[in-house]
Amino acid sequence: MIEIKHLTKIYKLNKKQMAESKTKNPYKTAVDDLCLTAKKGEIYGLLGPNGAGKTTTLRCIATLIKPTKGEVFVDQHEVQKEPEKVRESIGFLTSEIKLDEQFDVDYMFDFFGKLHNISGERLKKRKEELFTYFGIKEFAHKKIKELSTGMKQKAAIAVSLVHDPDIVIFDEPTNGLDIITARSVTDYLRKLRDDGKLVIVSTHIMSEAEKLCDRIGIIIDGQKVAEGTLRELLEQTNTSDLEDAFFEFYSARKGE
Numbered sequence: 503m504i505e506i507k508h509l510t511k512i513y514k515l516n517k518k519q520m521a522e523s524k525t526k527n528p529y530k531t532a533v534d535d536l537c538l539t540a541k542k543g544e545i546y547g548l549l550g551p552n553g554a555g556k557t558t559t560l561r562c563i564a565t566l567i568k569p570t571k572g573e574v575f576v577d578q579h580e581v582q583k584e585p586e587k588v589r590e591s592i593g594f595l596t597s598e599i600k601l602d603e604q605f606d607v608d609y610m611f612d613f614f615g616k617l618h619n620i621s622g623e624r625l626k627k628r629k630e631e632l633f634t635y636f637g638i639k640e641f642a643h644k645k646i647k648e649l650s651t652g653m654k655q656k657a658a659i660a661v662s663l664v665h666d667p668d669i670v671i672f673d674e675p676t677n678g679l680d681i682i683t684a685r686s687v688t689d690y691l692r693k694l695r696d697d698g699k700l701v702i703v704s705t706h707i708m709s710e711a712e713k714l715c716d717r718i719g720i721i722i723d724g725q726k727v728a729e730g731t732l733r734e735l736l737e738q739t740n741t742s743d744l745e746d747a748f749f750e751f752y753s754a755r756k757g758e
């Protein structure tokens with residue numbers, strides 16, 4: 503289970519960032535008093551426009567950055583107090599993941615396995631399972647630098663799931679993928695959910711949220727402005743698709 507209690511993240515901007523954002527304020531509130539709970543056996547989607555604070559929230563859950571205020575619990579372990587425990591139970595995936603270009607996929611998989619203390623038969627079984635599912639066997643011995651974007655993404659997913667985590671966090675799961683690879687990724691996320699895992703994703707793609715997520719939290723300006731199943735969100739706004747529902751919440755938030 504993931505429990506986010508009053509999470510706030512304020513970045514301190516450097517001069518360059520202030521100039522780029524055309525602001526004189528050196529503080530940027532990326533996440534603003536966010537609360538949410540996501541449970542095993544569901545795919546929870548953070549849906550919001552660019553800059554809404556989705557990635558920042560996921561990175562706080564994954565112990566990659568520290569919250570400014572508030573608490574985040576992953577299976578009862580608080581991310582700042584017990585980061586190692588949290589890291590044991592999560593897999594964090596992002597399309598920006600960088601694998602060492604010089605090595606082949608097979609080597610990288612074993613390397614990450616060892617980092618998670620997985621070896622021998624367990625590692626072999628996991629590799630067989632993931633390499634078969636993602637069709638990695640045919641390029642397992644190619645260097646990462648020789649792979650296409652889709653192959654790299656598949657390799658990155660397999661490597662991040664080597665320890666069979668109970669909680670999978672995926673920032674923009676289909677970003678940059680062709681339609682076939684994207685489908686195999688979303689199908690895999692559904693399989694994880696059906697196996698009883700908790701999957702939390704961020705997306706700005708309405709159709710992805712609509713089809714993939716069991717519950718959706720709509721995030722605007724770092725705040726959760728709505729939450730529910732697709733049906734609940736449509737009912738709350740008296741709309742018939744998520745895009746229309748989103749704009750209802752967006753207008754209400756922006757006072758338009």
Ligand SMILES: Nc1ncnc2c1ncn2[C@@H]1O[C@H](COP(=O)(O)OP(=O)(O)OP(=O)(O)O)[C@@H](O)[C@H]1O
Binds near residue numbers: 559
């Ligand atoms: N390291 C950082 N330093 C300063 N500001 C940051 C940093 N990372 C993110 N921000 C700012 O915080 C806000 C939220 O960014 P975040 O990446 O969390 O949003 P997002 O919803 O994931 O957006 P996107 O879909 O564009 O990735 C944005 O205004 C962004 O510019």
